[in-house]
Amino acid sequence: MFLDDLSIHDKYRLDEVGAGWAVAMTTLQFERSAGNLVEPAAGSPPNPDVSRSITAETPIIRLAKKSIRHGKTAADDPVIRDRIMKVLIRKTGFEQANRRAQVKGLVDHPMRIPMQAKLVDSEISQELTGLAVEIEGASSTLSAADKNAPAGAWPIQYISSYGGTIASGTSEIQRNQLGERVLGMPKSK
Numbered sequence: 001m002f003l004d005d006l007s008i009h010d011k012y013r014l015d016e017v018g019a020g021w022a023v024a025m026t027t028l029q030f031e032r033s034a035g036n037l038v039e040p041a042a043g044s045p046p047n048p049d050v051s052r053s054i055t056a057e058t059p060i061i062r063l064a065k066k067s068i069r070h071g072k073t074a075a076d077d078p079v080i081r082d083r084i085m086k087v088l089i090r091k092t093g094f095e096q097a098n099r100r101a102q103v104k105g106l107v108d109h110p111m112r113i114p115m116q117a118k119l120v121d122s123e124i125s126q127e128l129t130g131l132a133v134e135i136e137g138a139s140s141t142l143s144a145a146d147k148n149a150p151a152g153a154w155p156i157q158y159i160s161s162y163g164g165t166i167a168s169g170t171s172e173i174q175r176n177q178l179g180e181r182v183l184g185m186p187k188s189k
Contacts, residue, residue: 054085090124097120126164
């Protein structure tokens with residue numbers, strides 16, 4: 001759509017004439033959770049009752065303990081246990097980095113942690129849900145309505161996790177922006 005000879009009253013302008021790019025970039029900061037919003041992200045308040053520590057009740061650990069493979073639980077497999085712990089350690093590190101971002105004295109660049117958070121969160125989500133689907137095995141392909149389907153929504157969460165690498169700027173765009181705007185690297189061609 002092209003609007004020729006359009007005139008908008010000054011009271012509707014967000015900044016000076018010609019500063020539209022700066023307004024667009026500010027808007028994207030808030031979309032990527034890098035701006036200071038008063039409301040919680042995604043419209044839902046954080047749940048203070050949810051423990052952030054890794055316990056036997058952590059959903060993926062519970063899944064591994066109840067998923068039987070070759071006569072043993074997936075939790076009995078040392079490779080699976082190692083992979084679970086690696087992703088949970090990475091998730092815990094991500095959560096701690098987000099806590100750190102709330103303390104101005106600990107933030108070297110105001111955009112670094114928020115921009116990297118989107119990128120890392122989508123990667124962790126894919127890794128965690130992908131591992132859960134692998135633990136569930138072939139039964140993860142069953143319809144949720146099937147009585148033999150495993151309880152939980154791991155397959156749907158896994159499929160949905162790919163949207164996170166596209167939403168609010170693809171992972172590739174996030175990496176470029178981190179490199180250019182935070183690390184000061186030359187723009188890619």
